Amino acid sequence: MAGLDTSQAPRGVLAAQRLVEAVAEQGDLAERHYLELKSTLNLSTKKDKEKIAKFILGAANRMPETAAAAFEGYAAMLIGVSAGSITGIPPVEMMEIAKVVQQYVGAAGPRWDVVWVPIEGSSNQVLIVIVDPPQNGQAPFPCRSNGESLTSGRIYIRADGETREANADEFDLLVSRGATSPKVDVDFAVELLGDVSPLSLDADRTLEEYITRQRTRLLDALPVEVEEPPVDESPTPLSLADLSRGGRGFANLSSGFRQVSSIVNAMTIPEERTEEAYRASIDSWEERFRAAWVNAVPQIAASRLVPVVVKITNRTMTFFHDVELKLHLEGEVFAYDYVDPKWADTLSDLELPRPPRAWGPRQLDFGISNYAGLQYAQPSISGAYTPPSVSFRNGGSVDLDLDVGELRPLGSYESEDEEFVLVVADASLTSIHGTWQLTARDHNEVFTGEIDVPVASAKDITDAARDVLGLGREVDS
Known part of the structure; x- marks a missing residue:
């Protein structure tokens, strides 16, 4: 026409x-x-x-x-x-x-x-x-x-x-x-609040220094053969009185030594390991520690980074019910559960294996250690389990799932604080690109959008790792 x-x-x-x-x-x-x-x-x-x-x-x-x-x-x-x-x-x-x-x-x-x-x-x-x-x-x-x-x-x-x-x-x-539900004019904004950062960690000043110091301490505890000086065997003349007094004194001293020795022996257990087994236990500990350190580093980072919060804003006058959001972040970015710093400051907190006991006799504790912490014991308070507001999956990129619930007209939603952190593996990245999908009850369509997240400067966790390892002060066993 x-x-x-x-x-x-x-x-x-x-x-x-x-x-x-x-x-x-x-x-x-x-x-x-x-x-x-x-x-x-x-x-x-x-x-x-x-x-x-x-x-x-x-x-x-x-x-x-x-x-x-x-x-x-x-x-x-x-x-x-x-x-x-x-x-x-x-x-x-x-x-x-x-x-x-x-x-x-x-x-x-x-x-x-x-x-x-x-x-x-x-x-x-x-x-x-x-x-x-x-x-x-x-x-x-x-x-x-x-x-x-x-x-x-x-x-x-x-x-x-x-x-x-x-x-x-x-x-x-x-x-x-x-x-049929009418088509809704949709305008959502999805934001990530918090730090998305790469990590910086000096391995020589943390892992390598700690293992070197521990190995040195443990190996130095092995007995060293010392050549005894020659003994002068020429007799020294003594009077009968000296012999009499010396005999009584020696008898008393010998009796005292025997009493102390018997008490000490009763409270200690002699070293039962062979030197070969001892050295093997040090090597085994080092291998296990290095493997566990790989998982400990993200936990240290998760206790030092600013947790990320997902914010969703509804810019329309429509009330959305049972809202769910799926957010996919591309590239080498990983999500980890946030860790309170007070729960990431010891080897036990991070499930890092402790080094073997140093060579030598060990003391009996008579079960005292089992009761030492009773005065600090706190009653267990059970409560209803509250699931996290954000779940995530890592796999070369990261997928975040949020069960938002209601999203009011011109309202916004923020995920719970202190739930997760985001770490970038590639320090050269300046931003992370992502896509999101949002669904809601009574709306038979999938709303989609894109997001670009700026990458912050690298977070150096070397000092935090040294604190956990006890470096910079006397290393305890």
């Missing part, structure tokens, strides 16, 4: 003028479900105003996908145009038209408007009646009053070239249209 542009609705005077000129070239051939032509109508009569109401009802009772094919879903009725002729009609006030039309379409009926197009050299104007696009969620619009060509309660539809009563199948489609 040359010259007829259906890509835009004729809602302004200029667009309406172009439509009038194009339709005049085509005449009735231009009529479709979105366009009806009337060469003339006498709008001083109720009968002709009724024809406008019939077109409005029919256009509003189209299916949304059908209507969307032209005029952005709108429909237009041109009055005062025919093939090769633009005659127009005498202008009439909108109020005079609406008083009659609203009797048939009802106060809650379809929305419509008019555009008057002037005709050069004539007092007449072309009237264009424009009907808003039909929407999912709209029930069928019935006729609200009886007229010469309209019957109250009947459903009229606009088909190609005619406006008529709907048949059974068409009525079923309109009922299903009413049961």
Whole structure:
């Protein structure tokens, strides 16, 4: 259909003028479900105003996908145009038209408007009646009053070239249209609050120094063979009195030594390990410690980084229920559970194996160690388990899942604080790109968006790791 542009609705005077000129070239051939032509109508009569109401009802009772094919879903009725002729009609006030039309379409009926197009050299104007696009969620619009060509309660539809009563199948489609949720204009914002950082750790000043110091301490505890100095065996003459006093003193001293020795022996257990087994235990400990250190580093980092909070903002006036968000962050980024610093400052907290006991006899504790901590014992307080608001999965990138719940109009949601941290493996990255998907009850679609998260400067956790390892002060066993 040359010259007829259906890509835009004729809602302004200029667009309406172009439509009038194009339709005049085509005449009735231009009529479709979105366009009806009337060469003339006498709008001083109720009968002709009724024809406008019939077109409005029919256009509003189209299916949304059908209507969307032209005029952005709108429909237009041109009055005062025919093939090769633009005659127009005498202008009439909108109020005079609406008083009659609203009797048939009802106060809650379809929305419509008019555009008057002037005709050069004539007092007449072309009237264009424009009907808003039909929407999912709209029930069928019935006729609200009886007229010469309209019957109250009947459903009229606009088909190609005619406006008529709907048949059974068409009525079923309109009922299903009413049961379909209307498309919601969605505007969400998803943000990550907190630090997303790479890590910096000096292995020589942490892991290697700790292992070296521990190995040195443990190996230095092994006995060293010392060559005894020669003993002077020449006799020294003693008097009988000296022998008598010395004998009594030696007997007393010997008795005391025996008593002390027996007490010490009763409180200690001699070294039972062989030197070979002792050295092997040191090597085994080092191997296990290095393996455990790989998992300990993220925990140290998780206790020093600022936890990340996911913030979701609803910028619409729509109330969303049972909202769930899935956020995918691309690249070498990893999520870890946040760790309170007071629970990440010892080897035991980080499940790092302690070095073996240094070589030598060990003392019996007579079970005292089992009771040493009783004065510090706290009663266990059980409570309902509260699941985290964010769950995550690592795998070369990270996926975050949030069960948001309700999201009020113009409201926002923030995940719980101190739940997780994000660590970037590639220190050269300046930002992390992500995508998100949001779903909600009663909305049969997936809302999507993208997010770019800036990467902060590297976080040096060397000093924190040294504190955990006890470096910089005397290393205890």
